[in-house]
Amino acid sequence: SAVxxxxxxxxxxxxxxxxxxxxxxxxxxxxxxxxxxQPGQSLTLIATANQGSExxxxxxxxxxxxxxxxxxLTFSTLTVSNMSPEDSSIYLCSFEGxxxxxxxxxxxxxxxxx
Amino acid sequence: xxxxxxxxxxxTVSEGASLELRCNYSYGATPYLFWYVQSPGQGLxxxxxxxxxxxxxxxxxxxxxxxxxxxxSFNLRKPSVHxxxxxxxxxxxxxxxxxxxxxxxxTTLTVKP
Numbered sequence: 001s002a003v004x005x006x007x008x009x010x011x012x013x014x015x016x017x018x019x020x021x022x023x024x025x026x027x028x029x030x031x032x033x034x035x036x037x038q039p040g041q042s043l044t045l046i047a048t049a050n051q052g053s054e055x056x057x058x059x060x061x062x063x064x065x066x067x068x069x070x071x072x073l074t075f076s077t078l079t080v081s082n083m084s085p086e087d088s089s090i091y092l093c094s095f096e097g098x099x100x101x102x103x104x105x106x107x108x109x110x111x112x113x114x
Numbered sequence: 115x116x117x118x119x120x121x122x123x124x125x126t127v128s129e130g131a132s133l134e135l136r137c138n139y140s141y142g143a144t145p146y147l148f149w150y151v152q153s154p155g156q157g158l159x160x161x162x163x164x165x166x167x168x169x170x171x172x173x174x175x176x177x178x179x180x181x182x183x184x185x186x187s188f189n190l191r192k193p194s195v196h197x198x199x200x201x202x203x204x205x206x207x208x209x210x211x212x213x214x215x216x217x218x219x220x221t222t223l224t225v226k227p
Binding site: 031033096106 | 146148150155156157158159160163165204206208210213215217218219220
């Protein structure tokens with residue numbers, strides 16, 4: 001199966017700054033997903049990213065706060081903009097594949113905002 | 115809209131004991147159902163999935179799950195738990211129309227020696 005990686009694995013950032021998280025897949029995939037997992041909670045879908053089109057955001061998430069790029073079929077970035085401590089979470093990227101639409105997840109980026 | 119409920123937030127079992135993690139779903143059509151495991155500091159890994167056919171599905175690491183349509187359940191089981199099974203477990207349902215998955219809140223498994 002394809003390998004999916006994320007950079008950085010963790011970061012500590014100051015309030016008001018922005019962080020861009022990179023997600024790389026070692027094969028071409030159509031749909032990529034970005035999730036947020038707040039401490040002790042489940043995964044919340046932020047947006048779906050298809051190559052060549054704008055990302056589709058879930059309710060409660062907006063492009064100005066979480067701009068996403070999808071320049072090709074193997075790569076995507078999520079930017080967390082103007083960060084506040086409430087943005088402290090694990091951010092996970094994933095893609096869909098296989099029979100039955102299972103998802104393959106990256107290892108996550110653990111973000112702490114001071 | 116689909117939803118997934120994992121009634122047990124935290125379960126503790128002794129090593130070697132059997133395990134059952136509960137999952138109930140709400141979905142209008144035949145569901146695609148998944149169990150994922152997340153070890154500390156790791157991403158999620160697929161344990162098993164159901165989308166058609168035999169309602170008892172086998173997964174990795176000795177796990178199995180049974181789809182029961184009448185009960186809207188997809189409970190995860192393992193006959194003998196190992197200390198390395200301590201992790202967070204997530205049940206998920208895939209919405210084929212929307213093209214995305216909904217995850218339960220997760221169950222934290224602690225394994226006592």
